[in-house]
Amino acid sequence: MPDGPSSPTRLGDLERVVMETLWAHERGTLTVRAVHNELAADRDIAYTTVLTVLDRLAKKGMVLRERVGRSWEYRAAASRAELTAASMRHTMEDVDSGDRRAALMHFLDGASTDEVADLRAALAEVERRANPDA
Amino acid sequence: MPDGPSSPTRLGDLERVVMETLWAHERGTLTVRAVHNELAADRDIAYTTVLTVLDRLAKKGMVLRERVGRSWEYRAAASRAELTAASMRHTMEDVDSGDRRAALMHFLDGASTDEVADLRAALAEVERRANPDA
DNA sequence: CGGACTAACTACGTTACGTAGTAGAAACTA
DNA sequence: TAGTTTCTACTACGTAACGTAGTTAGTCCG
Numbered sequence: 001m002p003d004g005p006s007s008p009t010r011l012g013d014l015e016r017v018v019m020e021t022l023w024a025h026e027r028g029t030l031t032v033r034a035v036h037n038e039l040a041a042d043r044d045i046a047y048t049t050v051l052t053v054l055d056r057l058a059k060k061g062m063v064l065r066e067r068v069g070r071s072w073e074y075r076a077a078a079s080r081a082e083l084t085a086a087s088m089r090h091t092m093e094d095v096d097s098g099d100r101r102a103a104l105m106h107f108l109d110g111a112s113t114d115e116v117a118d119l120r121a122a123l124a125e126v127e128r129r130a131n132p133d134a
Numbered sequence: 135m136p137d138g139p140s141s142p143t144r145l146g147d148l149e150r151v152v153m154e155t156l157w158a159h160e161r162g163t164l165t166v167r168a169v170h171n172e173l174a175a176d177r178d179i180a181y182t183t184v185l186t187v188l189d190r191l192a193k194k195g196m197v198l199r200e201r202v203g204r205s206w207e208y209r210a211a212a213s214r215a216e217l218t219a220a221s222m223r224h225t226m227e228d229v230d231s232g233d234r235r236a237a238l239m240h241f242l243d244g245a246s247t248d249e250v251a252d253l254r255a256a257l258a259e260v261e262r263r264a265n266p267d268a
Numbered sequence: 269c270g271g272a273c274t275a276a277c278t279a280c281g282t283t284a285c286g287t288a289g290t291a292g293a294a295a296c297t298a
Numbered sequence: 299t300a301g302t303t304t305c306t307a308c309t310a311c312g313t314a315a316c317g318t319a320g321t322t323a324g325t326c327c328g
Contacts, residue, residue, distance in 0.1 A: 010144065012285050032305080049287050051306070056285080070294060071305055081233045085240030087225045091218055097248065099215045104256040106219030114231065120257060122238040126250065146316050166274080180319050185275070190316080204325060205274055270328095277322080282315100289310080296303070 009060045018053050022063060022076040029066075029073035143194045152187050156197060156210040163200075163207035 011019065021038050022030060036050040054074055057063040065072040078086070095103050108116060145153065155172050156164060170184040188208055191197040199206040212220070229237050242250060 010284085014286060045286095046288050047305095048289070052287075053285090055307085069305095079233075079236070080229055081236035082240050084225055084229050084233070084237040085244060088222045088237075088241050089244050091221045091225065092245075092249065095214055095218050097252075099213075099218070100249065101252045101256065102213070102215035103218040103222070104253050105259060106216050107222050108256050108260045110219060110223050111226075115226065115234065116257070116260065118231075118235045119238050119253075122235060122242050123250070123254060123257065125239060126242045144315085148317060179317095181274090182320070183318050186318075187316090189276085203274095272325100272327080274325080275323090277320105279320080280318085282317085284313100284315085286313085287311085289308105291308080292306090294303100294305075297301085298299100 009062065011062070014049075014053055015057060015062075018050065018057065019062065019076060019080075022074060023080045026076070026079065029075045031068075031071055031073055033071075035074070143196065145196070148183075148187055149191060149196075152184065152191065153196065153210060153214075156208060157214045160210070160213060163202075163209045165202075165205055165207055167205075169208070 017039065018035060021035050024038075032047070032051050032054055035054065036045070036047045039045050039050060054063060054065075054072075058065050058074070062077055063074050064077050065074045067073075092100065092103065108119075111119070151173065152169060155169050158172075166181070166185050166188055169188065170179070170181045173179050173184060188197060188199075188206075192199050192208070196211055197208050198211045199208045201207075226234065226237065242253075245253070
């Protein structure tokens with residue numbers, strides 16, 4: 001029973017590579033054949049391996065698929081950014097609120113200037129949305 | 135070859151429980167016996183299981199230990215907050231800078247008011263440090 | 269010395285995952 | 299229509315991580 005990307009399933013290396021391929025075509029769908037073609041350019045890999053991986057990803061809810069004729073068209077269930085965000089949030093949520101502050105401090109300590117800038121911008125954006133009149 | 139908590143090793147369930155126990159005594163060290171006593175209060179678990187888990191955690195660099203007499207005293211190599219932060223940062227780092235903004239936006243979108251407040255506070259604190267004169 | 273306690277080593281079952289072969293259905297093609 | 303191609307579904311096998319714990323062998327205390 002697929003439960004969607006809300007539960008942060010751990011991905012293996014190949015699974016991640018396949019997700020990358022799907023993400024590279026964010027707005028389209030890909031057949032197994034198409035994914036295999038892309039991967040085969042870089043590595044020696046069997047068609048059925050790609051098939052199996054996509055099937056497993058679908059069962060985990062990481063990818064969505066729909067029938068087109070006799071074959072399936074796959075696409076990522078969540079964008080890379082969404083998945084990253086969900087994973088970060090999940091990580092943060094498993095500390096209680098006392099440690100959360102400390103965790104966030106450490107997080108920012110280790111972040112680069114660019115990352116902090118992006119975060120500040122995102123924070124401002126969220127604020128603007130919450131408070132459009134100010 | 136232990137490489138410290140810098141490489142975010144995935145923890146199993148029991149491994150995490152053991153880490154929790156160590157974190158609960160943040161400033162002290164615990165023997166295998168002590169950890170086992172705590173765990174045994176809640177579940178049926180063999181002493182040697184705890185021993186094995188602590189040994190594996192030590193090999194991963196997740197815990198540090200030192201000889202005291204014939205036995206070992208264990209403590210967490212990183213606080214829970216540090217580990218959480220490292221994991222979040224690691225997650226964030228595997229998107230390129232283009233997606234990072236988007237990821238952070240999604241992250242904040244899903245965050246609670248309290249979490250956003252904590253983050254804002256942490257950001258201000260980091261800023262204050264970087265710019266003590268302003 | 270003998271029991272008690274500790275750590276090292278070994279082991280077994282499960283699950284995830286990389287990897288891929290084979291079977292069978294469907295479609296294309298000569 | 300029969301052969302070939304192309305998909306999917308099912309099955310399989312090896313490895314690694316991990317939960318779990320027994321066995322073995324020192325060491326210390328009385």
